[in-house]
Amino acid sequence: MECRDVEKIFYGSTLQVAQNLLGCLLVKETKDGKAAGKIVETEAYLGEEDRAAHSFENKRTKRTEIMFHAPGHVYVFEMHTHCLVNVVSAPAGVPQAVLIRALEPVEGIDLMRSRRKRPKDIELTNGPGKLTKALGITMEDYGRHFSGETLYIMKGKRPEEISSGPRIGIENTGEAKDYPYRFWETENRFISK
DNA sequence: CTTAAGATCGCCT
DNA sequence: GGCGATCTTAAGT
Numbered sequence: 259m260e261c262r263d264v265e266k267i268f269y270g271s272t273l274q275v276a277q278n279l280l281g282c283l284l285v286k287e288t289k290d291g292k293a294a295g296k297i298v299e300t301e302a303y304l305g306e307e308d309r310a311a312h313s314f315e316n317k318r319t320k321r322t323e324i325m326f327h328a329p330g331h332v333y334v335f336e337m338h339t340h341c342l343v344n345v346v347s348a349p350a351g352v353p354q355a356v357l358i359r360a361l362e363p364v365e366g367i368d369l370m371r372s373r374r375k376r377p378k379d380i381e382l383t384n385g386p387g388k389l390t391k392a393l394g395i396t397m398e399d400y401g402r403h404f405s406g407e408t409l410y411i412m413k414g415k416r417p418e419e420i421s422s423g424p425r426i427g428i429e430n431t432g433e434a435k436d437y438p439y440r441f442w443e444t445e446n447r448f449i450s451k
Numbered sequence: 452c453t454t455a456a457g458a459t460c461g462c463c464t
Numbered sequence: 465g466g467c468g469a470t471c472t473t474a475a476g477t
Contacts, residue, residue: 301469310469321462336469339459358470397461427469441477 295361313353340387
């Protein structure tokens, strides 16, 4: 059994954590079974100085509260009937997080198919709202830690090559829309765009 | 293949 | 009351 050394993933700057997470395994267990995927795409959201972040200017609300907690906590929020999942990535008091945007299915693929009801496997987890549905991640997971019993991250092999570029879907955030805070495993088929 | 629009609801002002 | 860190479907090329 290899040493997991999971905590190391969550430490370092948020931009480092976003890259540390690539290649790691995201696992969710429910009564229906276990589903897991390799993280292949992430986005960093820096709090205070990042207009695209919910926690811009350290805004502390019911929704962003968990981002002020220790690294490795689970930040889930809903938009348009979809859940999006983030990893809290900065020391307590500094509200930053990393959005998980895409996975490569690894385990429980039949379970993902039944949840997603899509013809092509490529569409199971290649987007932030899609992967939460495929794994069964919901608002129930808000505030948990990624070292829990039913939702956790396992250390994996870092990709040989990592690409970066502007984030997706944040057109109305001024300068922030151009920040190269999106990271993905180069040439992986399961990235969202 | 690409583009466009509608769904639909919790959070925040 | 307005607005999304999105997804799906339908129609156009």
